[in-house]
Amino acid sequence: MALAILSLLGLLVSLYMLAHALGFTGPVMCGLGDCETVQNSRYAWLGPIPVSGLGVVGYLALLGASLLGLQPSFQHSRAVPVLLLVGTVVGVSFSAYLTYLEAFVIHAWCQWCVASAVLMVLAFLTSLPEARSFRSATGA
């Protein structure tokens, strides 16, 4: 449940940043840091794809998987915890790369990117016990 809530929050953050990247919003609401510098940097896009678009896809996948895992028919499925663990590991790795860019390349921080990174780390930490308990259950 916690993972689904975290994925939803991450999805909303990514959606907001995607709307901004595509020019559908006004100035980014940025109480902390310098969001415009980060969002206007060349690192905000991976070729023709806005990085926030990848966030939307990633969080949607996590949200879908975590909601699926809540269904009674999937509660004993091995695939869902593994999928969530793999997904959050990929997400944390990508967030770490983006955080590195903010700190050492762009030299500016965007509160939304930081929020997304924190949510992804929390999602990873949340997915760990479930994957571990599943492993111990199958190992026993």
Added chain:
Amino acid sequence: MSKQKGGGDLRRFYIVFAALALVGIGAVGYSVGSRALGGAATVPLALDGTDDPHRLMEMAVPVVDGEETAPITIMVFGDYLCGHCATFSLRERPRLLTEYVRTGKARLVFYDFPLNPETGTFLAARAARCAGDQGRFWEFHDQLYRSQITWGMDSSKAGVFQKYAEDMGLDADQFRTCLNSDRHAMEVSANRELAVALGISGTPSVLVGTGQGMSRRVRDYLYETIREAVESLLEAQG
């Protein structure tokens, strides 16, 4: 019993989840809607601390052409819908660049001074700086002056600026994002405040100085007049 309890938990979770999703989607939708009401900064910001000249000088950020070490600084305050500014930028400035800036004798420092910001000149100043983010400030600056009548009379100025950016081969998405935000609004606002603080009431206004102490206002913007002022300063410096 426990199955019932689990079902109840799940139901409660779905209610919280749906409420959160609705609030979140509403917030994102609101920010998208606010763009339709005009998300781009089109008028100067109210800045704090502009009463302090030193603070104002720090906040004002000109666009500089030339070497930092050049002994003479030519400060220009320009408005993008001013006809004389277009004459200065397209006719007089190239001569100054050839004679003084490219030879390292002077540097040209441009300050935005949107006289009537709501007519689109504030947005134009920001657009030029958005192009500057991609290293093409001066090209965009000249384009704005070349086509003053076109964009000045167009009701969709942001659309025209976007087209100029695309015609120049700029990264269209980056430019759009910049223009549809408040990026550079602070610099342009501060530059405008600086002009007012210096008692400048018209454009183009040209000041020439050594970069230390007061700069001297040149009586007009013509190359010959500016040349005279620059030469006398160079002579005084030996």
